Amino acid sequence: MYVITDNAVKYTLKFLFTVAVPNGISYSVEIGEKAIAVKIKEYTILLPIMREEYSALLSGIAKYQKIQSLTGEGTIPLFFAREKDIFYTIDGKTVAVCGDIVTPSFVMLSRCEELETYEADGLHDFPASQSIACKYGFIDYPIVDEYGLYLRSMLKRLMPGLKIIPNKPKLIPTHDIDDIERFKPPKRIFTSLATDLFRLKSLKITSQSARWAIRSLYLDDPYTHAIKYLCDFSKRLGFVSEFYFMGAAPYGFDRGYAYSKRAIDAIRYADEKGAVLGFHAGYYTTERPELFLQEKERVEAAIGRRAIHGRQHYLRFNIKSTYKMWENNGMKTDSTLGYNEREGYRCGTCHEFKPYDLQSDEPFKVLSERPLIIMDGTIASRRNLTIGQGYHNVKTLMDRCKKAEGNFVVLWHNTGLTRGMDEWFKDVYCKVLTEF
Ligand SMILES: [Zn+2]
DSSP states (O other): OOOOOHHHHHHHHHHHHHHHOTTOOOOEEEEOSSEEEEEETTEEEEEEOOGGGHHHHHHTOOOEEEEEOSSSSSEEEEETOSSTTOOEEEETTEEEESSOOHHHHHHHHHOHHHHHHHHHHOOSSOOGGGSHHHHTTOTTSOHHHHHHHHHHHHHHHHOTTOOOOOOOOEEEEEEEESOSOTTOSTTHHHHHHHIIIIISOOHHHHHHHHHHHHHHHHTOOHHHHHHHHHHHHHHHHTOOOEEEEOOOOSBTTBOOOOOOHHHHHHHHHHHHTTOEEEEEEOGGGGTOTHHHHHHHHHHHHHHTSOOOEEEEGGGOOOTTTHHHHHHHTTOOEEOOOSOSSOOSOTTSOSSOBOOEETTTTEEOSSOEEOOOOEEHHIIIIITOOOHHHHHHHHHHHHHHHHHTTOEEEEEOOTTSSSTTOHHHIIIIIIHHHHHO
């Protein structure tokens, strides 16, 4: 069972105060067994910390009260609080926060809850259903950011003259390139069309694919075309698309594509338009970390530069080793942490943050996490939603990211513009980006 250390408390407070006052605020901290005292000017802010209730929190049986969400409709839990709707009380110069915001924030940011499951089941893919976010029903709320915003409103009341410069929210379209050419080599034309006809059983999709197949023989492939289209669409709206390319060999869940002249042309096109070119680490890198560097070097040779941003294929993530592998290989930003089966806030935040190295009890030095909020496959197939429901969920999460002043990180694959995904692309992705 993980024990929350004093270093972990300091790390969590630093994050909460960065959300509260992005332009910085100086404070000192005294950490006790049951409470933390934060001193700011003449005020003392008391934050309870329920270290002994850590396992109750993870099990889903911790007591909580509901407080109003600050990023949208609905409520969020305030753990171990006694009264509903009250975040803090004031007694002279002492302010007492009514529940523990430090423990749940640390669990969400550090992902230490994944450690418990990993140790019990040896899982590499932590399921959303096991998370405290799903157990207590706050997966759709950036709960850590909400606590930070509550601290902000408290500080504003204590110190009306306090200058707060809010963060500007950002929309970041990202695109994992799991496959770069649908009809390469040309013999794939037959297998691919047969899949449309016999497995998808759609004449409409098959005829669209047939037109693309013919076009691929002399002009462009749907997947390289999609890279250019996504790039132009983002640029037109003032966003910068990020494309993550794979270097894995063909095996199992890795397509293992070649960088043909047509593929390189699409990469150059994106590069010239100012897109970010990054690395999509193969499925097997979580078990075989030695593959990471080989694959990364192959991608770097194709894109003609160092790759420092990216994501794990299939969002495969092992809390014990994946971050370490990224840090050791000189990566600056990971954007893996969303769930395959559920949209929402896996880390409880939409802000970029330094992940926590649970083994050495300190944050990682170089690597930052920029959590993934929405993925095309989650809403279009895993969740069994209608397009209308999908749009509603994506728009709700986007609006909350904006209110939380964070990053709305969306993953839309270059394979998600055709082959039955046309309407999802147009009525969800394009619509939501236009409305940001
Ligand atoms: Zn992938």
